[in-house]
Amino acid sequence: MTNEKPRVRFAPSPTGYLHVGGARTALFNLLFARNTGGTFLLRIEDTDVERNRPELVQGILDDLKWLGIHWDEGPYFQSERLDLYREAAQRLLVAGSAYPCFCAPSQYAGPEAREESEETEEEAAPMARQSCPCRHLSMADRESKIREGLPYAIRFHVPEEGSTSFQDEVFGQREVANSEIEDFVLLRSTGLPTYQLSVVVDDIAMGITHVVRGADHLSNTPKQVLLYRALGAKPPIFGHVPLILGPDRTRLSKRHGATSVGAYAEEGFLPEAFRNFLVLLGWSPGDDTELLDSDEMVRRFSLPSVSRTNAVFDRAKLEWFNVQYLQKLPIERLLPYVEKALRDAGIWREEWNGSERAWLARTVDLLRPRTRLLGDFATWARAFFTDDFDYDEAARAKFWKDERLPGMLEKLVTALEAAPEWDHDNCEKALRDLAAAEGVKAGLLINATRVAIVGRAVAPPLFETMVVLGRERVLRRIRQALPAIATQ
């Protein structure tokens, strides 16, 4: 091994949004690069014209940036490097490491179709495997078929003897018998490369020293190692990271609900919380530390400490992380997120960026111990920002029951109007004095008032809430609630 600085890459294919598994792979790549002083590049693997959705590329880049995953080079697009792959395939053909295959492509295209047609597949399997008949075609036959204009793919000629081994920093030294590896296609009959070819050609061209990717690629790695050698290049070191599974222990997919990181961003998760959650899926710093900031992750990350066991995505724990970060985030950094949430809900007011900035900060701070997602500011805390809110059914039923309430609340309004100063202590005094005079527990009035002014049973302590809402709004809301309370 030379002393060159590591070069790693994340290579998503734009067939969908950035999903959590890919995001974590990208994160591990980034951490490894930063930890070793290496370079992290981004490459878009868009060689499958059928499934490719170019318009998704930007979203993937945005999601990576959202997560704080910034690349040093790229993005490179494989679709712009097709000549390279064709050249490589030609070279292998000439060198005898590959041969033209004139067989018709398998008809069982999609994974679904493959599953459905089990029997057919089994019958088809023996033929497709080990020896494609074209492997044994004579030179003359090959040339005449090509001259006839028959379409052909280029297959790699896997040696029948020996074995192929490679170093994996996570799974250890691997070795597989070449007899287990089938002659795989390098170049489709369309002239487009398959993944196996393009990934190796590019990793060589880009000087990739460490390939960190999902463990689903583990079984195919020997093929690629063979390719490296055939192309006269030294294989990199690999690091396969375990997969992330859904709660049912199958691979994470759309039917598990949100699987794209963009969806979590929209849902109101903080990027640093999401990243912290992600990094602990398949890795741990070795002790019981759970809350790690970016620097600490970089400092403590290493490939050998990555687990070999698949991990199940646990949304509850993700939310817990979000709560942790939500509580700690400096208010000035939190406010922009809140602004977005309120804007999305259509209840943002411009003065909160101006004269009422302090009020906003104070209110958000009051609210935040009870929030789990950024969206909570616009949902359960809605009444703090707009008069347009509803009374929660369960809250009404629980706290508006007492038929003495309407009368007492009218008196409360009067008392509050008379408060010398609109602050916590005066509000509290007005209410408690009234409760005492009426011979009821203060809680009765407190809870009923809370529901009246914020519509919910869950909210910050009442008197602080009252201060933040202001006298005028509090009195108005209590009055407005009176009829509903009377009929409860």
Add this chain to the structure above:
RNA sequence: GGCGCCAUAGUGCAACGGUUAGCACGGCAGGCUUUCAAUCUGCAGAUCCGGGUUCGAUUCCCGGUGGCGCUACCA
């Protein structure tokens, strides 16, 4: 089917071959208070099974089982 990988509470992670197997999330039960989705306290909960190796296996080896992956002219 073939090949491979993996296996500690429900979940995520710890435990030089020697610990009462630890932490966190979640769950449950209480406390507090003015509500709880806030907060405090407590409780339950795991080494997949069977063989070895060893004075001693969660840990090493073999077998089984299970899960997952690959087995495409997808990546």
